[in-house]
Amino acid sequence: MNADGKTTTKVEEATTKVPSLAFFGLAIGAMAASAALVLGGRKQLGNFVGQWAPSILIMGLYNKVAKHLAARPAFGS
Numbered sequence: 001m002n003a004d005g006k007t008t009t010k011v012e013e014a015t016t017k018v019p020s021l022a023f024f025g026l027a028i029g030a031m032a033a034s035a036a037l038v039l040g041g042r043k044q045l046g047n048f049v050g051q052w053a054p055s056i057l058i059m060g061l062y063n064k065v066a067k068h069l070a071a072r073p074a075f076g077s
Contacts, residue, residue: 012066015059020067023060027053 034050037043 012070015063016067016070018063020060020064023056023063027056027060030056 030049030052034046034053037046037049040046
């Protein structure tokens, strides 16, 4: 029996198609954009954009775990 709902299954199917390096690149881009905004005098916006990086990296970690678990046979099979 599958414990995941339809929405979770759809999200995992979509995220496993995205390369893990894409999440890393987006996080680096957010950090660079944040630094540019802060150096350009837009400190509040720079801080806001800078807070995206950890969230993007966590999404990348979820992506990696979902790919790893999808490649393994189901428990108890």
